[in-house]
Every structure is written in C-alpha cells, then in structure tokens.
Amino acid sequence: MLNSENKNSSVDQIIQKVKEEAKNRAPLNTNIEFEEYKETPTFSTLEEKESNLYKVAKTIGKFLKKFGLGSFVNFIKLNLNLKKYTYVYNLEDLTKFNDEEFIDNTYNITLNRQADDEGRAYYLEKLRNGSLSKSQIIAFLHFSKEGKEQNINISGVKTQYILSKIYKIPFLGSFVKVIYYVVTLPKLVNKLNHTENYMNREFIKNKEQYSQLEDILETKVDEVVFQNLEKNFYKENESLNKIIKEKIDKKEFEFYLESVNYGTKQIELSKQNLETLVEEAKNRLPSEVFNKEEVISIVNEQNHNFDSLYVSFENQFRGENKDIKNKLKVYLPYISNFSLDINIxxxxxxxxEWLELLSENGYKNIKGIDLNQLMISFCKDSNYNVECIDVITYLKSLNDETLSIVTGFHIIEHLPFEVLMTLFSETLRVLKKGGMIIFETPNPRNILVGSSDFYLDPTHIKPIHPATLKFLAKQTGFNNVKSLILDNEKLSDFDELPFNDLNDYINIGRDLVVIGYKA
Incomplete structure (x- = not known):
C-alpha cells in the first residue's frame, strides 16, 4: 500500500510502476530456473503478498526436477507466467489525479497499456460532465474483460463496481445511492476540508514562488534591457556623433565655399563697374566733366561693399530656396483672381524665390528690384527680369496705374519710417484700380521675435506692430486692409486671435502680412 508521505507523488512514479509491472510480466527465458524466478517490483509503496498458487507450483516444480523433468517445469513456467507476488494498489493511488492525467494513469494500471483515443475521449467526457466518478471509471476498466486478464488488485474497487451495478437498478439504485451518500458524507466532508486546506497551502506557496520569480525575472529583464540600452546608446551615440561631425564639417566647408564664391562674384562685379567708370573717365577727361548723376553713381558703388556678406547671411539664417518657395505658396490663392498677363x-x-514661384504658375509680366548687386546677378543668371535699383526711385519712374500687384517679403523692416510711407503712397499711385499689395515682415507680437530674433539681422531698423501696419496702409488710402499672421502655411486675421495669457504671445506665428487693395 502507498505510504501517506508519498500520496503527492507525480505521474512519473505511476508510469514507472507500470513499466516495472510490465517488465515483471515479460516472458521468461527458458534457461532461468523455476525457483530463481522471484523478481519483485522496485516500488516499496506497494503491498506484496506471496500467492498460494505460486507456493503450490514451486513445490511441484522441485518435486518434478528430482525425476529429471526440469525441461517440462521450464515449459510450464514459460506458458503460465506465474508470479511469486501479487501487487495490491489502493484506490486513492489513482483518484488523486485529475482529468486527462487520471484517465491515462488508470489505463496504465488497470489495462497495462496506453489509453486509446476513443476510450480516453469517452471516459474524459463522462468524468467532466459528472455522469461517472473517478472510482466508477476505475471499477469499469478494472472489471472489463481486458482488465480482468491483467490480474491487478486494487483495494476498494470491487465495492465501487458492485455499487455502480446496483445504481442502475430502478428505484433500488436511487435508494442505495442516497444511503451510500449519507454514510460516506462525513468522509467526503473530511476530504473536502483536506483538499481545501491543501489548495490554500498550494495557492499561498505558488503565490510566493510566483512573486519571487516575478522579482527575479523583472530584475533580470531590467538588467538585460539596461545593458542592451546602454550598449545601443553608446553605439548609436558614437555613430551619431560621427555623422553629425561629418555633416558639420561638410556644412561649414560648403558655407565657406559659398561665401568665397559670393565674394569672388562681388569682386568681379565691382571690377567691371570700376573698369567702366575708368574707361568713361579716359574718354572724357580733360575735355568733359562728370555730371551729377555720374558722380552719385561712383559714390554709390561703396554701398555694395557688403553685398556678398548679406547674401551669405541670408543663406545661413533665412533658409534654403525650396523652403522659402514652399512658404510663399500661401499667397497664390490671394492673386488667383487676377489674369496671368498682369504686371507684378x-x-x-x-x-x-517669389519670381520663380510666379513663373512656375504661369504669370508672365513679372519684375523684381533689389539693391544687392550679387542677388540681382543670380536672378539674371536664372533669366528673370530684374534690376538693381532703389525702390522709391523705380516707383517714381512709373506712370500712374501701371501695375496690378506689388509685393515685398521682409523688406519694409529695413526702411526708415519716411521711406516706408513714401513706398505706400507711390505704390498706391502706380497700382491699377482693384490692384493689391502684399508685404510680409517679422511679427513683433510674437514675444520671441519682438524681444530677440528680430535683431538677428543687423540691417533691420525697427519692427512694426500688426495694428500699426494696418493703420498705416489704411491711412495711405488702401481699402479692405487686413493684418494677417502666417503660421504653419496658414494665414489668420490678427484681429481675431486671442491674447489671454503668455502662451498666446509665444505660440502666435512669427511672420506678419499686410494685404490691401486700391479702390
């Protein structure tokens, strides 16, 4: 019988019992003497009883051997497969297992084989739906035709088998079942209490083990993750630093070459202008003297000393050509009502950038003016109609109502107040009826622009408040004037924007636009 301390043995022990039992049942070698056949299973937990039949057979075998019938004894021993011991299992040895494990172990013990798929499925269904108990399944298998052939003794199974048969008798079976349940109720309650305590102990033990395992795993995972992160961080950091250094070196070198090219271009332009002036002086002196305009032209040549410097400055701080073009696309819808052959x-x-964008969108009569000779030279290289001339001088040279649109992007912040007002008045004069202005400038209402970034450009004179810019345009005579804020490629009316807290002054767009029309 199984000892109490071994009641929690695993399924492996039962399987091992089955293997040993099968080994004991194997056919004997004919060379083994009858009396030497006394193998016993290795499970100390089984109750061993020497069978009466074996005792009689051993006595007869010894008697026959004295008359030289040893071969006949071996023949009988081989075919009858007599065993010295009968092994008795306890019913609880099997009922402590559950579900599929219970079915497999019961088949191994009672039928000395693995459960077939059909049998396993049948008894598993009966077990799960409660129509058969574990004891009844053991009894039915044990007392089946195949089970009887195995000569396996299971303590208590016969009672269960008889009861199962009685249960099937109408009326009597139900009565007996009730009596049996009443009699065995205390034992059942005891078993339930024992099971509950056992489960509680196991739950607490498993919970503690789970908690410990979780801590260990968490620690291990944290260590592994940290190590991987640390390893990847240093690796990525080294790679990133290398890339950044290469890009910085490349960017600085490109900027240096760009500045050199601008300087070279400016020197070439100045040289050409000086050569023209010298040639003109040779042709005229001493018979002719320079007129006032020519003297002014010579004097103004010094105003272009910093042209190449400012081009380099714009390239570094204003942004690349494609970025400026994308930003200026927001104004295209405002001029879409005009025909493509208007004068701009x-x-x-x-x-x-704006000349290029207008040209790409089909506008034909476009002209640009600027005081920077180097920028004008670049525009001419791209075949744009441009001229290096002062804006007021150029506007005064035009007849009334000759233009449809006048634009200026980041230009008015470079002008003194008197020049700005002259620009507005002359622009109004040369515009046709229905013509419009678009002037973009830094937005000082943005606290970062007004307090700092505006002064990044040394040629800026003073910022202009959105309300002030709108007021000046209206006072000049423009109609339907709006101050708009450019933010993320969207224009919003300044008058409709809230300024309730500091964030409103920080998050507002960085560019201000005034748009007005000639009545």
Missing part, C-alpha cells in the same frame, strides 16, 4: 512688381526680390 516684387520689391526686394532677393534670390528670386
């Missing part, structure tokens, strides 16, 4: 003037055209 861009004041302070710079590198020509």
């Amino acid at each position: 003037l861009d004041v302070g055209c710079g590198r020509g």
Whole structure:
C-alpha cells in the first residue's frame, strides 16, 4: 500500500510502476530456473503478498526436477507466467489525479497499456460532465474483460463496481445511492476540508514562488534591457556623433565655399563697374566733366561693399530656396483672381524665390528690384527680369496705374519710417484700380521675435506692430486692409486671435502680412 508521505507523488512514479509491472510480466527465458524466478517490483509503496498458487507450483516444480523433468517445469513456467507476488494498489493511488492525467494513469494500471483515443475521449467526457466518478471509471476498466486478464488488485474497487451495478437498478439504485451518500458524507466532508486546506497551502506557496520569480525575472529583464540600452546608446551615440561631425564639417566647408564664391562674384562685379567708370573717365577727361548723376553713381558703388556678406547671411539664417518657395505658396490663392498677363512688381526680390514661384504658375509680366548687386546677378543668371535699383526711385519712374500687384517679403523692416510711407503712397499711385499689395515682415507680437530674433539681422531698423501696419496702409488710402499672421502655411486675421495669457504671445506665428487693395 502507498505510504501517506508519498500520496503527492507525480505521474512519473505511476508510469514507472507500470513499466516495472510490465517488465515483471515479460516472458521468461527458458534457461532461468523455476525457483530463481522471484523478481519483485522496485516500488516499496506497494503491498506484496506471496500467492498460494505460486507456493503450490514451486513445490511441484522441485518435486518434478528430482525425476529429471526440469525441461517440462521450464515449459510450464514459460506458458503460465506465474508470479511469486501479487501487487495490491489502493484506490486513492489513482483518484488523486485529475482529468486527462487520471484517465491515462488508470489505463496504465488497470489495462497495462496506453489509453486509446476513443476510450480516453469517452471516459474524459463522462468524468467532466459528472455522469461517472473517478472510482466508477476505475471499477469499469478494472472489471472489463481486458482488465480482468491483467490480474491487478486494487483495494476498494470491487465495492465501487458492485455499487455502480446496483445504481442502475430502478428505484433500488436511487435508494442505495442516497444511503451510500449519507454514510460516506462525513468522509467526503473530511476530504473536502483536506483538499481545501491543501489548495490554500498550494495557492499561498505558488503565490510566493510566483512573486519571487516575478522579482527575479523583472530584475533580470531590467538588467538585460539596461545593458542592451546602454550598449545601443553608446553605439548609436558614437555613430551619431560621427555623422553629425561629418555633416558639420561638410556644412561649414560648403558655407565657406559659398561665401568665397559670393565674394569672388562681388569682386568681379565691382571690377567691371570700376573698369567702366575708368574707361568713361579716359574718354572724357580733360575735355568733359562728370555730371551729377555720374558722380552719385561712383559714390554709390561703396554701398555694395557688403553685398556678398548679406547674401551669405541670408543663406545661413533665412533658409534654403525650396523652403522659402514652399512658404510663399500661401499667397497664390490671394492673386488667383487676377489674369496671368498682369504686371507684378516684387520689391526686394532677393534670390528670386517669389519670381520663380510666379513663373512656375504661369504669370508672365513679372519684375523684381533689389539693391544687392550679387542677388540681382543670380536672378539674371536664372533669366528673370530684374534690376538693381532703389525702390522709391523705380516707383517714381512709373506712370500712374501701371501695375496690378506689388509685393515685398521682409523688406519694409529695413526702411526708415519716411521711406516706408513714401513706398505706400507711390505704390498706391502706380497700382491699377482693384490692384493689391502684399508685404510680409517679422511679427513683433510674437514675444520671441519682438524681444530677440528680430535683431538677428543687423540691417533691420525697427519692427512694426500688426495694428500699426494696418493703420498705416489704411491711412495711405488702401481699402479692405487686413493684418494677417502666417503660421504653419496658414494665414489668420490678427484681429481675431486671442491674447489671454503668455502662451498666446509665444505660440502666435512669427511672420506678419499686410494685404490691401486700391479702390
């Protein structure tokens, strides 16, 4: 019988019992003497009883051997497969297992084989739906035709088998079942209490083990993750630093070459202008003297000393050509009502981003003016209609109502107040009826622009408040004037924007636009 301390043995022990039992049942070798056949299973937990039949067979075998019938004894021993011991299992040895494990172990013990798929499925269904108990399944298998052939003794199974048969008798079976349940109720309650305590102990033990395992795993995972992160961080950091250094070196070198090219271009332009002036002086002196305009032209040549410097400055701080073009696309819908053959003037055209965008959208009569000779030279290289001339001088040279649109992007902040007002009045004069102005400038209402970034450009004179810019345009005579704020490629009316707290002054767009029309 199984000892109490071994009641929690695993399924492996039962399987091992089955293997040993099968080994004991194997056919004997004919060379083994009858009396030497006394193998016993290795499970100390089984109750061993020497069978009466074996005792009689051993006595007869010894008697026959004295008359030289040893071969006949071996023949009998081989075919009858007599065993010295009968092994008795306890019913609880099997009922402590559950579900599929219970079915497999019961088949191994009672039928000495693995459960077939059909049998396993049948008894598993009966067990799960409660129509058969574990004890009844053991009894049915044990007392089946195949089970009887195995000569396996299971303590208590016969009672269960008889009861199962009685249960099937109408009326009597139900009565017996009730009596049996009443009699065995205390034992059942005891078993339930024992099971509950056992489960509680196991739950607490498993919970503690789970908690410990969780801590260990968490620690291990944290260590592994940290190590990987640390490893990847240093690796990525080293790679990133290398890339950044290469890009910085490349960017600085490109900027240096760009500045050199601008300087070289400016020197070449100045040289050409000086050569023209010298040649003109040779032709005229001593018979002729320079007139006032020519003297002014010579004097103004010094105003272009910093042209190359400012081009380099714009390239570094204003942004690349494609970025400026994308930003200026927001104004295209405002001029879409005009025909493509209108006259458009861009004041302070710079590198020509707006001229390029207008040209790409089909506008034909476009002109740009700027005081920077180098920028004008670049625009001419791109075949744009440009001229290096002062804006007021150029506007005064035009007849009334000759233009439809006048634009200027980041130009008016470079002008003194008197010049700004002259620009507005002259622009109004040369515009046709229904013509419009678009002037973009830094937005000082943005606290970062007004307090700092505006002064990044040394040629800026003073910022202009959105309300002030709108007022000046209206006072000049423009109609339907609006101050708009450019933010993320969207224009919003300044008058409709809230300024309730500091964030409103920080998050507002960084560019201000005034749009007005001639009545």
